[in-house]
Structures are given as structure tokens and as C-alpha cells.
Amino acid sequence: MEVICLEDKAFYTLLDEVIERVKEQNPTARLDKWISGTEAMQLLRITSKTTLSVLRNNGKIRFSQPQKKMILYDRQSIEDYLEKNARETF
Template sequence: MELKVITMESEAFYALMEEIIQRVGAQKPPRWIREQEAMELLGIKSKSHLWSLRTNLKIEYFQDEDHPKLILYDRESIERYLESNMKKSL
């Protein structure tokens, strides 16, 4: 394997780095997530606890009538739920 060296001016290098940082920062995680990831975000291990949060409308979810076993959870509603239940230390 042959190694090649690429040279560029400092200004061009920093412009390239800034563009890379903007692109990486612009990538958002998916809005709809599966059960396991929802449980990880919430820090819970119990499916019944997740069910309770869902049925008590604490977090938003989507359930397709044609595929009732597939339930997707709204990441943003989970984050809002966590924020609203956060305990601030003194």
C-alpha cells in the first residue's frame, strides 16, 4: 500500500475542519426509536414501567394497526419527560 501526503494551506485546512464539524453537528438522532433504546434513554429495565409511561401518556408513541407488536417511541417526548422530572441539586 502506497502512502500519499496531501498538503494544503492553513486557511483551507481550517475551512475544511469547520465544514466537517458543521456536518457532524447537523446530524440528528432518529425521532422514532424502538423499545430497547427508549428503555435505555429512560434508564429503566422493566417493560411494564415503559408500558405504564406510555398508557399514562407520559411519553408519546406510535403503534401501527397493521403491526400492533411494533411500537415506536418519540425520542423528543422522552427527553421532555426526563427534563420535567429532573431533580435539581442545591
């Protein structure tokens, strides 16, 4: 067996290239428009369900409630919210 050693930077560059090739070969693999609360919290990098509900209730992010206890969040509105609140460096 042969072992190949890579520096961190080279490894992550290679990993990015592999991911791009997989995406090119499978163009139908796209992200879901509507995501669960858990996925929304991961995108926002928050751990509080209360914070998520405040964002929802204040109209900061879009949501859909197809059933009484099922709330789905619009992925694009979360990305737009994060981008809108991004600050430029000095």
C-alpha cells in the same frame, strides 16, 4: 511506534472535541425521531418493559403503533419527560 499518555480528563476533553468536529462535518447525521422500545429503555435507564408500558399507558411519553406488534417511542417526549422530572440541587 510512539506512545502518547493522557490523563483521564484530558482524554475525555479530546474525545468531546473530536465528536463535535465529526458532528460539524456531518450535519445530516441526526437522531431518529421515533425509537424502538429497547432504545427508549436505554434513554430512560430502565430495564423493565412493564415500566415502559406504564409510562406509555399513563400518557407520560408519546408513542406510535404503526403495526400491531410494533410500538415506537418519540425521543423528544422521553427527553421532555426526563427534564420535567429533574430536580434542582439544594
